[in-house]
Amino acid sequence: MLWDWEFAWSVFPKIVLDGLRITLIATVAGSVLAYLLGLALALLRRSGNPVIRSVTWGFIEFIRSTPLLVQIFFFFFVLPDVGIKFDPLTTGIIALGLHYSTYTAEVYRAGIEAVPAGQWEAAVALSLPPRRTWLAVILPQAIPRVLPALGNYSISMLKETPLLLMIGVLDIVGAADQAGSRAFRYVEPITIAGVLFLLLSYSASLLVRWLERRVAYSN
Template identity: 50%
Template sequence: MLFGIEWNTDSNWLFAASILPILLRGLWVTLQATVIGFVLAALFGLLLAALKSAPLRVVSWPARFVSEFLRDTPLLIQLFFLYYVLPDYGIVLPAFMTGALALGLQYSAYTSEVYRAGIEAIPRGQHEAAKALDFSRLHTFRIIVLPQAIPRIIPALGNYLVSIMKDVPLLSVVSVLEMLNVAKIIGDRTFNYLIPLSMVGGLYLLMTLVAAAGIRVLDKRLPQQGIPLR
């Protein structure tokens, strides 16, 4: 018996049906971690991109160092640091939030480069026109540059969304009961790994296909000349 459910291994189909509700609970955790991690990566990545493009080196250099550090160190090390080291300094986070934060920080380094490429694709003349109209750098970035950069980077951001989704199983090392960890527990208890792992693989394939289709639709729907602000 596991999680209050009695297993019937006589029939593979009955066994698969019996474990599906538990896997769906793990699927919900996986989706939550993916969404939160991606939102953090998108927001912090945008902040890093803005800071790295700042004219003052005292601002841009630390941002570049943080970006390189996050990108060049493994996700597992960052996850262990947040989960095991920060409590020594009085910062204790739940396992799920620790995992989502680690995903967001790791991928923010990659999304910052995506934002940078999109920003640099904006014609220089638009910056000069905004300067001639006496727009501030912040106003120019928010009203002119960013709305035009976002449609150009949707496919790249979508790729990182899928990558984050596939990295969620790493959170099992800090006891997050995401989908793959649940499947492993089921296999440990029933000595049947084939069915739960196959079901998880199928669910991951379905999620990535849906995400990829949504990204393609969004890429086609967004106007390439820029997002209208009104």
């Protein structure tokens, strides 16, 4: 029999309770880290210091040009040799957040550049300090414009979390693989994992579309 409902129901709770929890933690925490680091990188790209701009650009290009899996391995296997060590889940979150921050940085940069020049000129005319110009004028207009794009990167990050299995983090796929290896039966657990990812990705895409409509409406 290709599909065994009894076995499927027996492994379903573990995949959902354990694997789904880890997947959501990695995705949410990684997204928050990517958003914050990405904003910092975008601001550094606009620094008046050419050295800072060049170093930031080089860092972004280096991270974007190397595979995420290599970066995960670097954080997990190489950094402990110099005394920097984290547990597998924390390592995965840092790797995901850092990798995707280089993409969100470009999204923020595009949003900032889309703010009309008149807004900058008005801030200068009012003699607003740079900090207040950014926090009260520029970022409140730039960030809503880029929310849908940031959401799309979070969806991409969600689908990258199975890579963390390589360092022992049991996300949905890891929990499914473990359940299948114990019974030497993989059809049910892997199918359940695929369906869960489909539901998560589709739900997240609906949220992103809703954000796109809200942003378009507000503009």
